[in-house]
Amino acid sequence: MTRPISATEDDLIAPRHVPQWSGELVTRTGFRFLARPAVPADEEALGEFFAVVSPDDLRFRFLSSVRNLPPGQLIAMTDFDHRTTENFLAFDDDRSVIIATAMLAADTGLETAEVALAIRPDFKQLGVSWTLLEHVARFAQAKGIKTLESIESRDNHEAIELEREMGFETLACPDDPALLILRATLG
Numbered sequence: 001m002t003r004p005i006s007a008t009e010d011d012l013i014a015p016r017h018v019p020q021w022s023g024e025l026v027t028r029t030g031f032r033f034l035a036r037p038a039v040p041a042d043e044e045a046l047g048e049f050f051a052v053v054s055p056d057d058l059r060f061r062f063l064s065s066v067r068n069l070p071p072g073q074l075i076a077m078t079d080f081d082h083r084t085t086e087n088f089l090a091f092d093d094d095r096s097v098i099i100a101t102a103m104l105a106a107d108t109g110l111e112t113a114e115v116a117l118a119i120r121p122d123f124k125q126l127g128v129s130w131t132l133l134e135h136v137a138r139f140a141q142a143k144g145i146k147t148l149e150s151i152e153s154r155d156n157h158e159a160i161e162l163e164r165e166m167g168f169e170t171l172a173c174p175d176d177p178a179l180l181i182l183r184a185t186l187g
Helices: 009-015 042-050 055-062 069-074 128-142 157-165
Strands: 002-004 023-026 032-037 085-091 098-106 112-119 147-153 167-171 179-185
Touching: 023 128, 042 069, 042 098, 042 128, 055 112, 055 128, 055 167, 069 179, 085 128, 112 128, 128 157, 147 157, 157 179
Parallel strands: 112 147
Antiparallel strands: 002 023, 023 032, 032 085, 085 098, 098 112, 147 179, 167 179
């Protein structure tokens, strides 16, 4: 369930064309958090977020071994076109700490989009990933995107299980046997 935040807050934190996608989300466990699209001013906070994400979760999110994200990567996650790309950030209840991120990147025809999530270890098991992924899927569907995909390491059992529970089908990745494609048809 999304509760819109005030126009004043929208003007400060989100691009004008996506404010309805900013607001409080509530997980099945009752945990409440704010979700909103990233803006360029979030670059430093996003770097701090990824500094506390576990090494395995960093590997799962970027599908490579990274310890620190280069500034260019952080810029790409906070300053983008908003037509084919959106990065939703989830904040704790006092809105001071990023607890999760969900990046959506669509093809130019807005037919298919890939989603990638990461969550702080101390906020796992609260339903944040499920609720944030639902939010991103609703956003993608509203944009007219028909297919949502996630590319997962076969070792990322938590993400694969979550996506299967949400109705994603599991497919082999033709280019890499260590990866799976999880795909959901929207609408």
